[in-house]
Amino acid sequence: MSGLAYTTGDVDGIFRGGPNTYTRDLQWKTFLPAAMTMDGWAPSDKQPWRYGEPYTSINRKYLLLRERLLPYAYTFAAEAHRTGVGATRPLALEYPKDPQAWKAGQEFLSGTDFLVAPVTADASSRDGIYLPKGTWTDYWTGRTYQGPVTLDHYKAPLDTLPLFVRAGAVVPMWPKGTTSWQTRDKSRLSLDVYPQGHSSFTAYEDDGATRQFEKGSYATQTYTVDAPKAGRGDVRVRIDAPKGSYSGMPNARAYELTVHTGSRPKAVLVNGKAAPWSYADGVVSVSAPGPSTVTLRDASAVGGLHPEDAAVEASIGTEPVVAPGGAVDVPVAVKGHAPSAKVTLDAPTGWTVTPRGAGSFHVQAPANATPQAYDLTANVTYVAHGTTYTVRARGQVHVPYASLAAAYNNVGVTDDSNTKPGDFDGYKRSFSNQALAAAGITPGGQVKALGATFTWPTGVGIPDNVRPNRQTVPLTGTGSALAILGSGAGPDLGGVTLHYADGTSERRYFGFPHWGSASGLGATQVVKLPYRNNQAGKDNTAVYLFANEVPLAAGKKLVAVTLPTTTSTHVFSLALK
Template sequence: MVPYDVHGGSYTGTAYLPQTSDAGDLTGFGGSQGSYDISAGTLKARVDFLADDQLRLRAAPDGVLTDPAGSTIVRKQPEPQRDTSTFDAGAYYGIRSKGLVLRVYKHPLRFGLYKADDRTALWQESAPLRWSTGGLRQSLERGADEQFFGGGEQNGSFSHRDRTVHVANGTDWNEGGWNNSQPFYVSTAGYGVFRNTFTPGIYDFGSPVRTGQQERRLDAYYFTGDVKAVIGRYTDLVGKPFMPPVYGLEPGDADCYLHNANRGERHTPDALKVADGYVDHQMPLGWMLVNDGYGCGYENLAQTGTGLRRDHAQLGLWTQNGLPDQAEEVKAGVRVRKLDVAWVGNGYDFALNACDQAKAGIEDGSDARGFVWLPVSWAGAQRCGVLWSGDQSLSWDYIRWQIPTYAGATMSGIAYNTGDVGSIYRRDPAMYTRDLQWKAFLPAIMTMDGWARDMTGTQQRDQQPWLDGEPYTSINRKYLQLKERLLPYMYTLSAEAARTGVGAVRPLALEYPHDPNALGPNATYEFLAGPDFLVAPVYSDTAVRDGIYLPEGTWTDYWTGRTYQGPTTVNGYSAPLDTLPLFVRGGAIVPMWPKGTLSWENRDRSELDYDLYPKASGDSSYTLYEDDGVTRQYTAGSSATQQVDVHTGRAVTNIRIGASDGDYAAKPAERSYRLTVHGRPAPRLVATDAGPLPRRDSAAALDAAGSGWYHDAATGVTTVRTPSVPTGDGFSLNLVHGGN
């Protein structure tokens, strides 16, 4: 990459080329029906209003409005809308839609985007467009409290005010790197912008804000609304996050099994011994990559795939040199792809095309959903792949900076961004376990085997989660099994991401935009998994976690049941090795698979659990999404939703389990429900529409019974098991507290 100076010139090595020019006075303005042509000397610009709240601005100093990105990023260009008008305000022309006014200033030519009142600025150029031999930049006034997010994956940060962000191809896997960056950002002033380009750029979020790409043209789409709305409109344009297969949300494993010099002679079917190890240690495994592409091919592929499926895992391959045999590999059972940097390392359109190609290849040859990982990408990659942050070495600092990295990627519509559990190059039992704990709350995770050594760098170490013995094995099992039980919650968030563009892993600032502490140093190293779980990873060698910021509302410690009233900061939190600081939002309704679930495929479909954290008073609601988990039939409507409503009164907790609305293959005709109710007084009566349920004397008695309820006085938790109910029927459940 040749660095570009956003202050006006370009650099080549140490030589500065200050040959800059600015747009002069307006010399031409005209157009209608949503499309307008503007000129200032040789600079030509075009504005297309694509919706009441969205527009595209293009400009070129040579007067030629080209489109080098073509249809690779934006698959189908929106047509200009016709419902616009213009007016002359003296100092500027105004182009008005129902929601916006774009000001076109005359002396010199500058642009400003305002709300429909033509008084409230969303953004305002502080200077004319400027270009040099190295590129073109735009300068915007910065609001007093304006914040900026986006830029794709920016290693180590999620908020960019007063920071300079690189948007370019790169393979710096460490803090400060940007290998999965995107030419997009969103502002709390109420707008976002996508630069439709395959060239590098630098975005300086100082005052003024200066953004530029290494090309003498501007092609920018502006979206307006709050941050979530902008992410939605951006992903409408470049592609919504793909809907993964449910096994893609289970842990993955990767290694070279053919002629591996690190382990002596091995063969591809030896992968089955490792898959068996997950089963033997009662740890979920959703998929496995059985080669590494770097001279490690495969043999007996179909046999290996059959063996993996017996362990409820899917077969995957990675590649460094394209997909010449993809059709036959898919026929042999390949359902997962990893694209290596040796192939997609050139980034930009090359990586995006490869990602689209790999996903389509799986789907063209099967009824499965393509599941693709890649380490270098560009805008639009969310529609086809899991973005992986690259080859990294283990340290406490590595754990720290990955936390804001993945939360921040969500602000660019990236729903699946992750790193290797325990890194790729080093193995330390405590650090591995700490890393696995919090990554269990990322949608996609993988252990990368075959390259790691101990922290001295001398002893070869494998990376499976049981290899360090106790207490590490039991702790790792605890979190992997919890991840498996929470798959209905995470899968519903995946459906939400595919619909809205907003992924599961969120910085606090996304859900609490008016809380300044959500941008503070404490909130930087924690995140939300959906709206309901607040995760504060331990990223140092300690058993105490300080500086846990809890925003407004009631938060319940997942492990102890202790409640906190936010906003507050928790210091001195006891976090021994087996404890991830984890809090649940008051009002949360969390769907879970039954205890003991180790695979989506052989789970007990006759029971569904809901973990409930009622508000002190009032209502809360949740809608579960379900489909068959693996095919693409959901795109034709084969899916179901179930709404759960909780009303908390002084003496009664009312729970309404709605009918499961819709159908899909293998949908259970009926199921029972286990409801775990936190934070409410002991009930004297629990009843469904059919009448009271029997009270049981212990948790064991409740487990042994077909239905009933039990209140644990020590924890304050009431657990209810209902009889089996047709999924097409809804019902109510009342917990009556107090009285006679």
């Protein structure tokens, strides 16, 4: 709204961060006109491959998508140059008469056709996604939604950015396989089409390297779509000849169309003649020279004749905890019209899955399973109105550590006589064992806060806290709340998963402020220490230890806790109250 067309932000910030926050941040910033991965004052480099798998592959997926979308994005860059209206737009700019569009937060439009709803919490789902009037297609699944509507519980595991495309969109893209602007095949272009009624898109191109466009050295090209607004009918895509020229402009170009009709056409014609084509998952794929007209005979608008057929949802009902060599039953639920659905469940190599019937599976872990979260994928295949559909749901099963102490992965407390091992904050600083003792906190001793009794770690100068990254630890008992003792290397809020004896689980959120701050994020100050340690010795900066809590489900027995992925958070101890 400011008129600054290239507003952006460093991916994962310039200070700390971690693999999950980096991946989530990069996802949505790939849809900004400028994206920057910078180290700044971070304790380590911040390239997209630094955290290894699965993060590297997820980051690659979005960076490659960004490269392919450059023809679309460059068109809006040219528009920003002409008009001052940037590509990144609040919903209210395109839907000014919609009161909800003025209230919509945590989402934006990229150009006119993409709606981006970032996941900004440690969660695998997203609530409150508002889709304005019109038809919107989930970019990943092809499911259509009729706006205005607000989506809650949208499934968004770590590799999924909630991303929707406006019906009527014609999105020019570099062809599949493009890895960079410099090596792209300029003789081919992909058109990703979402037909509904009459629509068009005029793409802009220039040499991409000079300012010769100021002298008229550029080209535009219009793609026009005529399709039914609803129901069955022909879909026509007209590719006009380019207007204008620029240095390096290809003499001819082939076009690869993906047309999201949701219905198999009776025939596909290119310039009135039958052409090779394919149909899968509601999408017609066909190639054409330019200029030309592509006609899908007796097809339909995006979403197909029966949008409800593709509106089936699957879910894995729990996040179970299983010991190495142990087994657990995992339910898979199916919602919507899915006649004669076949349900299967995929588990990691070495795990055994046995169907139990009625959407339940017996899942056994290998005896050598290491403590971590393992991915499960449910596959639901069904046939509706002659079309085969497959929907998938993802979940996790957790192999716990033997104890919280077994998961310790950070040295947060050092003796004043040997400060070298400490690195609580990424800058080699740590709590002082002597300062803690002066405040009544000693190795193996008890700490009381929030009505709970914690046990302080026994070691000094060795790992004594967990920097969370979805570690699961056992904690058995009942009570009104789970209490957490710790502090933050930066203010951070994360989701802790509570696993109950009846097989259910729930996510609750807590946070700790920065250890140099006196309060924040609903945490209770346990103790203030007058100094901390650094590599050279004492650092006369006051630091704090905090406690926070999350409520437990009434009447249920807790068996385990999965910590969040907020690597700025440090957990020293857990207790029930």
